[in-house]
Amino acid sequence: MSEAWVGPVTGPDCVQGGVCEDITSLRKRFYQLYIAVEQSPAATAITDVKGRIEFVNQRFLDVTGYSREELIGQTPAMIQSGETSDAVYRDLWQTLQAGRVWQGELLNRRKNGELYWEAEVITPVRNDAGEVVNFVAVKEDVTERKRQESELKLLATAFATGQATLITDAHMQIERANQAFTDITGYREHEVLGKTPRLFKSGRHSADFYARLWDDLLNNGHWQGEIWNRNKYGDIYPLWQSITAVRDDSGQIRNFVAVFHNIAERKRMEDELERQATLDHLTGTYNRRAFDTALRQAIFQAERGDESFSLLLFDIDHFKEVNDRHGHDTGDAILKQLADRVSSSLRSTDVLSRWGGEEFTILLPDTRLRGASTFAERLRCQIAESRLQGLTITISTGITEYRPGDDMDSMLARADEALYRAKSAGRNRVVVDDTTRVEE
Known part of the structure; x- marks a missing residue:
């Protein structure tokens, strides 16, 4: 914008100049707002009341993979995955048509066909007469968060219902143990928290055995094999155990996770089969x-x-x-x-x-x-x-x-x-x- 276009902007007796100054200031503010929205890290789209896209910012383009030319005049249906239930969209439009803000999560599809999750807030925009004239959608790509939530849910389910699992910190102090752990060892979780797995040593293994175990664990990040432990009641029994070192982003060990199951019955059957074979x-x-x-x-x-x-x-x-x-x-x-x-x-x-x-x-x-x-x-x-x-x-x-x-x-x-x-x-x-x- 040039001063020549907006006219004089000084002089106490120039009414027209004052008007021009207000218009110039207003245009600058709108331009600043446009830049802020365009550079926002949140994907943003503005549609008319029928859902036709009138504006999208750069982040919206980055997330979807489409160009502005491909999006303007279209509806968000072009990024729908087809896997979000119709009930979600019915609720969305009923909420917006009632003039209320809608927020929720939608599974969408990028131009390359890749699915992704978005958390959206869609706000009706009203004119001076109170009529809804636009909708503004602000979106956040939450695909990674959803993936992590799914993994955590899966891990939580496995932890609760799967094999016996023990989690320690980097110093081998026990932080978590599940019910399957209690079923095998006899120890409840609160009885072992803060202690180390030395509590379960049977005395059957040599120092060389543990040295080899730690060598594999620290150098390869994993060890598995047969090990004999002692339970809460003093009974010694065989386990098949897998231990994994969990490292943080810097490569430092953060936790050790041990998963194991009792193989006493299997060993008994093997011994019986061997006995019968001899x-x-x-x-x-x-x-x-x-x-x-x-x-x-x-x-x-x-x-x-x-x-x-x-x-x-x-x-x-x-x-x-x-x-x-x-x-x-x-x-x-x-x-x-x-x-x-x-x-x-x-x-x-x-x-x-x-x-x-x-x-x-x-x-x-x-x-x-x-x-x-x-x-x-x-x-x-x-x-x-x-x-x-x-x-x-x-x-x-x-x-x-x-x-x-x-x-x-x-x-x-x-x-x-x-x-x-x-x-x-x-x-x-x-x-x-x-x-x-x-x-x-």
Whole structure:
């Protein structure tokens, strides 16, 4: 605006000049208002009473992605997402047509198709006669806020109903714990606030275990694995636990979040499955697979210079005749009773297994050949003097001792050869692999 356009602006007797001065001042104020609205950080739009857009500021363009030319003369319907309910728009127009201010949140769509949330305040503008002539909409993009609210709601739901969760500060002092945490540990939230997870240590893990845990957590931001803890009542139980370090914008650790569940039942089932996989289904002794494992371990320990061990291989004499004469049910019962009798004569470190059919093996750790022979002879006598299913049963036994350089096959071959000689010599006897017979 130039002074030439508005005319003289000075002189006490220039009425016209005074009018021009008022107009100039008014135009300056309107221009200042326009600049303020145009540069406002809030998206602003002015429509007529039918909703046709007459003005939008720069922020409105930035948010929607449209140009002024594309928006002027159109209605806000061009930015509607189609996902806001009709009831919201009915309430909006009923409120505005009644001359009242409407405020709420709308899900809109940018020119590129991206959805976004806006918090809007729409105000009716009246003329001097009190008639509504425009609507002014001031909008704030609240997409990020809505996303955070949704995430917080989701996290709150998970915290309340999901796995056991524990939140600590950067110094490992407990700040939050949920109900699932209480269900597993027995501790209520108020009992652990301000304390550290050292409260739950079981004593089962070494310092190296915790050092590796912290190394992963601090270097990778995450650790997960099996850990044994102690609950409020002193019970020790296994957990599968995941710990995450939460960092702030500057990269500093702000919190640690631990999520865990009790795997005691899973461990019990795994142990039971492992037990079933290693036991003979009929006699309850170890099966051949478990025996092979035990024999390999015994050889490994003997190779390291530990005490030697002996291996016994025995079977029931004339067992086929027992099955043929009395039936397989009786034969099965005899096998179970025999296994029970032999088990009752063993040490906790000895290993009895069903080798196959009526054959059994026994590993005697830290036992030399003489001691094994004495044990085998005593066992032979006990069986011969007993009655199994009302029948007199005898066993023949072959014995060998570990020798440097032995493997599984060489030891089993010697024990089997000794058993063969025991049977050839008349059965119901013990033979060691050096051909020395132990008399009845």
